[in-house]
Amino acid sequence: MSYRTRLIFEQVFKTGREIEAITFINPTVAAPFPAIQRLFGYLAQNAAAVAAFNDTYALRGIFKTAATTDPTFFTAITAHHVPLILASLSAVAGRDLVPLHAELNVNFRLIDYTPATASPASQNGCGAHTDYGTFSIIFQDGTAGLEMETPGAPGVWVPVPGDATVLLCGWCAVVLSGGKMAAARHRVRRVPGVRRLSAVLFVAPDLDVKMAPAERVEVFSETVNKGLFDVRWFKEVMGKKWRYREGNEKLGAGEDNVIEQDVEVEGLIWK
Ligand SMILES: O=C(O)CCC(=O)C(=O)O
Numbered sequence: 001m002s003y004r005t006r007l008i009f010e011q012v013f014k015t016g017r018e019i020e021a022i023t024f025i026n027p028t029v030a031a032p033f034p035a036i037q038r039l040f041g042y043l044a045q046n047a048a049a050v051a052a053f054n055d056t057y058a059l060r061g062i063f064k065t066a067a068t069t070d071p072t073f074f075t076a077i078t079a080h081h082v083p084l085i086l087a088s089l090s091a092v093a094g095r096d097l098v099p100l101h102a103e104l105n106v107n108f109r110l111i112d113y114t115p116a117t118a119s120p121a122s123q124n125g126c127g128a129h130t131d132y133g134t135f136s137i138i139f140q141d142g143t144a145g146l147e148m149e150t151p152g153a154p155g156v157w158v159p160v161p162g163d164a165t166v167l168l169c170g171w172c173a174v175v176l177s178g179g180k181m182a183a184a185r186h187r188v189r190r191v192p193g194v195r196r197l198s199a200v201l202f203v204a205p206d207l208d209v210k211m212a213p214a215e216r217v218e219v220f221s222e223t224v225n226k227g228l229f230d231v232r233w234f235k236e237v238m239g240k241k242w243r244y245r246e247g248n249e250k251l252g253a254g255e256d257n258v259i260e261q262d263v264e265v266e267g268l269i270w271k
């Protein structure tokens with residue numbers, strides 16, 4: 001573990017309940033942004049390759065586990081950092097999270113905020129949201145744009161330096177830790193004309209894990225206290241809203257089209 005990473009883990013242990021929802025880590029490997037950029041550049045010129053990707057990942061319209069020329073990056077991150085982070089978060093949660101992540105339910109996402117497809121004046125890169133899983137690690141290509149909402153101050157956004165690697169928690173961490181861990185709401189703002197690349201590793205509990213705290217939590221809803229739904233159901237619901245927002249899926253008749261998914265999730269989790 002590097003010095004900086006160790007410091008952060010110590011901080012996580014010390015702050016306990018007061019854990020900040022976001023922290024910076026110093027990963028052992030760097031994200032291969034030149035390769036990712038070449039990949040997106042190639043796809044921009046090759047409609048047939050894009051169609052093949054979209055056929056493979058029909059529901060998403062984006063590709064996971066994308067074939068960069070450096071596949072060692074994601075494997076190294078998954079093998080090295082994920083177990084360390086899970087162990088640290090377990091101390092904060094007061095619950096061993098490792099057995100709940102035995103199947104390594106991880107997704108990778110490469111994002112190209114290219115001016116080529118954005119509306120020229122739009123600053124919206126990625127709307128405000130909270131990730132669904134346990135935690136996410138966001139790698140950036142050096143370009144700023146990622147912002148965090150200040151806990152307790154909705155609408156107050158703090159820019160994250162473009163070269164930081166960010167660790168943040170999602171909804172599953174909130175529920176599984178009985179509210180001891182907070183989720184970080186975030187968004188991406190664009191500078192019109194500026195390209196930004198990011199690579200995100202999403203780590204979630206195994207699909208059969210019940211979305212419930214280890215012990216009853218007064219401020220949680222009955223649904224969550226009783227563990228009436230599992231991670232599989234939650235992921236599906238969240239994924240559908242996400243695809244709708246990205247324009248990759250239409251909602252069926254009778255399905256609500258509330259885009260503010262955080263408001264809805266809060267209604268599900270809190271009493
Ligand atoms: O591009 C980024 O920096 C963050 C993307 C993000 O928040 C997400 O994909 O959930």
Ligand SMILES: [Fe+2]
Pocket residue numbers: 129130131136186
């Ligand atoms: Fe996110």
